[in-house]
Amino acid sequence: MKRTIIYTLFLLSFVCQQANATHIVQNQYDSSLNQSEHMSWWTHDRFGLFIHWGLYAMPARHEWVKSREKMSDEHYNRYKNLFNPDLYNPEEWAYMAKAAGVKYMVFTTKHHDGFCMWDSKYTDYKITNTPYKKDVLKPLVNAFRNEGIRIGFYYSLLDWHHPDFTIDRNHPQMPQNPELLKELNKNRNMAKYREYMKNQLTELLTEFGQIDELFMDYTYAEGENGKNSKDWDAEGIVKLARKLQPQIIINNRLGLTENRQDWDYITPEQFMPQQWPTVNSQRVPWETCQTFSGSWGYHRDEYSWKSVHQLIVMLAETVSKGGNLLLNVGPTARGVFDERAIERLNGLAHWMRFHSSAIYGCTAAPTEYACPNNCILTYNPNTNRLYIHVLEWPFKSLYLKQYKGKIKYAQLLNDNSELKFRTETKKGSHMTENTGADDVIITLPVERPNVELPVIELILE
Ligand code: GLC
Numbered sequence: 001m002k003r004t005i006i007y008t009l010f011l012l013s014f015v016c017q018q019a020n021a022t023h024i025v026q027n028q029y030d031s032s033l034n035q036s037e038h039m040s041w042w043t044h045d046r047f048g049l050f051i052h053w054g055l056y057a058m059p060a061r062h063e064w065v066k067s068r069e070k071m072s073d074e075h076y077n078r079y080k081n082l083f084n085p086d087l088y089n090p091e092e093w094a095y096m097a098k099a100a101g102v103k104y105m106v107f108t109t110k111h112h113d114g115f116c117m118w119d120s121k122y123t124d125y126k127i128t129n130t131p132y133k134k135d136v137l138k139p140l141v142n143a144f145r146n147e148g149i150r151i152g153f154y155y156s157l158l159d160w161h162h163p164d165f166t167i168d169r170n171h172p173q174m175p176q177n178p179e180l181l182k183e184l185n186k187n188r189n190m191a192k193y194r195e196y197m198k199n200q201l202t203e204l205l206t207e208f209g210q211i212d213e214l215f216m217d218y219t220y221a222e223g224e225n226g227k228n229s230k231d232w233d234a235e236g237i238v239k240l241a242r243k244l245q246p247q248i249i250i251n252n253r254l255g256l257t258e259n260r261q262d263w264d265y266i267t268p269e270q271f272m273p274q275q276w277p278t279v280n281s282q283r284v285p286w287e288t289c290q291t292f293s294g295s296w297g298y299h300r301d302e303y304s305w306k307s308v309h310q311l312i313v314m315l316a317e318t319v320s321k322g323g324n325l326l327l328n329v330g331p332t333a334r335g336v337f338d339e340r341a342i343e344r345l346n347g348l349a350h351w352m353r354f355h356s357s358a359i360y361g362c363t364a365a366p367t368e369y370a371c372p373n374n375c376i377l378t379y380n381p382n383t384n385r386l387y388i389h390v391l392e393w394p395f396k397s398l399y400l401k402q403y404k405g406k407i408k409y410a411q412l413l414n415d416n417s418e419l420k421f422r423t424e425t426k427k428g429s430h431m432t433e434n435t436g437a438d439d440v441i442i443t444l445p446v447e448r449p450n451v452e453l454p455v456i457e458l459i460l461e
Pocket of ligand 1: 052063218269289296
């Protein structure tokens with residue numbers, strides 16, 4: 001008996017090892033590979049959490065504060081000398097993220113202020129040199145991975161601390177008179193800064209296990225005194241990242257537009273595209289990054305917070321146009337999510353508990369399914385199910401144009417309760433329905449389901 005158990009365990013571990021090996025082989029990124037293949041997990045998962053956390057949580061008035069208020073290095077240094085997030089507990093963050101239905105997380109390893117949230121050996125300007133003294137990145141990565149959440153790194157191309165990064169129009173030390181720039185930049189050497197970036201990226205992409213997404217931020221080539229892809233050696237960065245992490249998914253903010261292999265997805269920020277975005281008339285993978293309140297870093301006095309309802313609609317709408325939502329939280333300088341963020345994440349968690357099948361694995365509905373009034377459609381091509389997100393609950397009837405013969409079964413998603421549907425129109429003196437012969441009418445309960453955004457699930461023929 002004992003022997004059989006040991007043998008079974010041995011067999012099992014062997015099978016697992018094999019499965020793992022296959023997984024690694026399949027993960028090898030090959031430049032001839034269809035881009036959609038190495039992105040299949042990403043287009044399936046749809047929902048990520050952005051985390052903007054750094055020294056700027058202390059001034060608590062936007063992550064660009066150093067530039068906006070033209071602070072000197074010395075002045076900004078006060079935050080580094082005081083940063084001590086005593087309540088930091090990444091397990092707590094990961095738990096909340098998981099509950100909210102998030103499948104991947106993207107963390108600001110270094111933002112524009114140049115401050116590094118890991119123990120980089122290429123700078124002293126880092127978390128381990130604050131009163132907190134400890135690295136925050138490794139524990140964060142571990143905590144999220146333990147919850148089954150994939151890991152992405154945000155890395156700023158801008159650096160308002162590095163002595164070789166040339167002063168430009170975004171820099172805190174940009175002079176009023178741009179003619180002075182030459183003189184100010186004469187001892188700064190971007191080649192050295194490029195090397196610094198590559199060294200740091202190598203650390204980030206070799207010391208933290210598998211990194212699934214790389215969010216580089218950003219190129220501002222247009223207009224005066226900006227920076228372009230050559231300033232970063234963007235091509236070199238893409239090559240390096242693909243070499244070190246073959247499966248990595250890279251955004252389009254390095255400023256490389258010529259070669260489709262240089263980016264995997266586009267990044268509309270803080271706005272909702274009208275339809276699935278295209279590049280050269282081709283629909284492309286896209287991820288919109290959105291804030292709860294307008295600022296990315298923790299902003300104490302920002303009051304334009306989106307409601308839970310708005311955020312859920314945003315998620316559904318993004319998926320209905322074939323995109324991903326990367327929703328941002330800016331933790332405080334104590335190391336916690338503030339109560340307004342927690343309230344929103346809880347709201348999302350409650351909705352996702354019952355409705356995630358209308359998000360994961362879903363995309364835009366085929367055009368043959370017309371979108372009813374006041375609704376959003378998402379569609380799962382694998383299960384052949386259509387999801388009608390009902391923004392305004394109509395009275396008793398939901399009219400579906402040209403759906404005759406297309407529906408096998410209909411139900412409310414929150415409780416799997418059946419919804420009857422018919423094609424025959426009612427004709428009576430007081431209620432004559434003027435629907436077309438191929439239309440379907442779903443009979444709804446008068447009372448709207450008690451969820452933020454009710455969803456009707458159609459199992460299609
Ligand atoms: C912009 C901002 C930056 C923010 C980012 C998020 O590029 O400069 O502060 O981190 O967008 O996408």
